[in-house]
Amino acid sequence: xxxxxxxxxxxxxxxxxxxxxxxxxxxxxxxxxxxxxxxxxxxxxxxxxxxxxxxxxxxxxxxxxxxxxxxxxxxxxxxxxxxxxxxxxxxxxxxxxxxxxxxxxxxxxxxxxxxxxxxxxxxxxxxxxxxxxxxxxxxxxxxxxxxxxxxxxxxxxxxxxxxxxxx
Amino acid sequence: xxxxxxxxxxxxxxxxxxxxxxxxxxxxxxxxxxxxxxxxxxxxxxxxxxxxxxxxxxxxxxxxxxxxxxxxxxxxxxxxxxxxxxxxxxxxxxxxxxxxxxxxxxxxxxxxxxxxxxxxxxxxxxxxxxxxxxxxxxxxxxxxxxxxxxxxxxxxxxxxxxxxxxxxxxxxxxxxxxxxxxxxxxxxxxxxxxxxxxxxxxxxxxxxxxxxxxxxxxxxxxxxxxxxxxxxxxxxxxxxxxxxxxxxxxxxxx
Numbered sequence: 438x439x440x441x442x443x444x445x446x447x448x449x450x451x452x453x454x455x456x457x458x459x460x461x462x463x464x465x466x467x468x469x470x471x472x473x474x475x476x477x478x479x480x481x482x483x484x485x486x487x488x489x490x491x492x493x494x495x496x497x498x499x500x501x502x503x504x505x506x507x508x509x510x511x512x513x514x515x516x517x518x519x520x521x522x523x524x525x526x527x528x529x530x531x532x533x534x535x536x537x538x539x540x541x542x543x544x545x546x547x548x549x550x551x552x553x554x555x556x557x558x559x560x561x562x563x564x565x566x567x568x569x570x571x572x573x574x575x576x577x578x579x580x581x582x583x584x585x586x587x588x589x590x591x592x593x594x595x596x597x598x599x600x601x602x603x604x
Numbered sequence: 605x606x607x608x609x610x611x612x613x614x615x616x617x618x619x620x621x622x623x624x625x626x627x628x629x630x631x632x633x634x635x636x637x638x639x640x641x642x643x644x645x646x647x648x649x650x651x652x653x654x655x656x657x658x659x660x661x662x663x664x665x666x667x668x669x670x671x672x673x674x675x676x677x678x679x680x681x682x683x684x685x686x687x688x689x690x691x692x693x694x695x696x697x698x699x700x701x702x703x704x705x706x707x708x709x710x711x712x713x714x715x716x717x718x719x720x721x722x723x724x725x726x727x728x729x730x731x732x733x734x735x736x737x738x739x740x741x742x743x744x745x746x747x748x749x750x751x752x753x754x755x756x757x758x759x760x761x762x763x764x765x766x767x768x769x770x771x772x773x774x775x776x777x778x779x780x781x782x783x784x785x786x787x788x789x790x791x792x793x794x795x796x797x798x799x800x801x802x803x804x805x806x807x808x809x810x811x812x813x814x815x816x817x818x819x820x821x822x823x824x825x826x827x828x829x830x831x832x833x834x835x836x837x838x839x840x841x842x843x844x845x846x847x848x849x850x851x852x853x854x855x856x857x858x
Binding site: 446449450451453454457458467470471474538539542553554556557558560562563578581582585586588589592 | 614615618619622624646649650653654656657658660661662664665666667669670672673674
């Protein structure tokens, strides 16, 4: 059991880093990590020895994250409803806020946010990200592309492309 | 910029940003970017996103882990803290007879509870003391360390808890269940006191869990680490005490 302790504990700093970026605050992030660890411990018998522990833990965190969102433990924007959440006329203050990377990341729909962070922050390969999120590679690539573009727009204090086309 | 004008796909740009292309493809992208300034600007922006993300969140990697994330703490959650609280309460009522009557349960009972009671008792007895709260004051910390280490037979050092607002007052030697024990006392700016009880004879060497018990108004976090048992007692809310317990643990494992 000691070696399993070590293998899991080794992943915690990375899980915390990812969770912090994903949720935007320390308390929610550590809650997410804690719940992920509980689940991982409960499901440890399902882990195949020798397989990639990082990918396994991150996919558990992904499921936990989605669960937290469903249970409204986390307030976040989804791809499906984010058009409603983006301010139509950003004030000067909003511009300043949007220039802040952390807040810009928080404004990304969580589906994009996950892909952008797994690849940009966690430095996963596209295959690994697809595995963790249980989505096809093509979906990873399109979310990455949209996510990065949206992030760029948010950082530049622009309105979203979707809204521009509506106007 | 429409898709048809791109000799290379959008995916190639991202793979370029993420350093996932082979040398040939990378060179092709670089040449193409020279004549496509808007794509080049996007590539630069995406790279900057990655760099900024790393700069912003990498420090999290070096933050000390909260105590409850350690695997040793994990088992605690399966053991249901409420059951412990009930057991401690029951024990206080039924006294030691209760222990022996629970023959079948005995092996499952946390063997450190006796130590916890000693710690809580010592806390209750010495923290209200105005004249002599400690035997050796912090001004003689070196002497305190030397003396207690000698009596307990292994190095005993008071952790410094200034980071969570507690200053060491000093310590004392106490009779423990299985030999000498030590108590360090701390005080915050409002005069609120807490104590750390140490004994180098853990009743059960196998248990390394980090646990919580309540004795009346006194909350106690207790654990075993490196052959030493610890109990941190204080009359405060559990999360506040946990914060200090975290700091103690970090300091001791510094």
